[in-house]
Amino acid sequence: MDKQMKEVFEERDVSAKVFPEGASGKTATDAEVVAAPSRRSFSTSYKRRIVREADACNASGAVGALLRREGLYSSHLSHWRVEIEAIDTAALEHKPRGPKPNGAKLADRRVAALELQNAKLIKKLNRAEQIIEAQKKLCNLLGLPTEEDLPR
Incomplete structure (x- = not known):
């Protein structure tokens, strides 16, 4: 058993040299590049289509199935409804053309x-x-x- 213990201690000494304290088990030769996550962006036509589909869902759980299928959250729907209503309201408002009047x-x-x-x-x-x-x-x-x- 002394021989086995001696081998274990020797392994620990070697690992201490390869992995300094606080290291996470990777050597200096590990150069793996991790891709940075990117934010998803959705087009206005996609948002309108999903909101229409969600509004057309009659069965219970149909909206949840739609959201799971599309990989969306319910907060997406609520934000998109507000955004689409604001766009529609702004489109109906009359905005005068030309330069703004100076008081x-x-x-x-x-x-x-x-x-x-x-x-x-x-x-x-x-x-x-x-x-x-x-x-x-x-x-x-x-x-x-x-x-x-x-x-x-």
């Missing part, structure tokens, strides 16, 4: 339009006052009573 420019344009309108009204008022003055002078020349001369 400062709109205010400047409104001020300019109001100033132009004000200038036109002032010009019209001056003309009306001139006409009224001319009518008063004509009434005075003809000796007709004016509104100021009439009793109230």
Whole structure:
């Protein structure tokens, strides 16, 4: 038995040299490359098809069978339903084309339009006052009573 024990200790010494402490049993010559997992991505048409199929399932357990067959989770269905509804809603909303309106420019344009309108009204008022003055002078020349001369 001493001989067997001696061989076991010798093996341990050799393994200590090959595998330093904390090593996981691999030698320095192991160069296995492990592929990095990649995220699955699904097209919108696939998502729509699966959601339609899940909505069409009538039998109990049919949705679960569909999910197992496709390798999906129930959370996929719930997220996809929300996403598809958002896409459909956004497609129905009217979005104006062209550049977005600038609030400062709109205010400047409104001020300019109001100033132009004000200038036109002032010009019209001056003309009306001139006409009224001319009518008063004509009434005075003809000796007709004016509104100021009439009793109230």
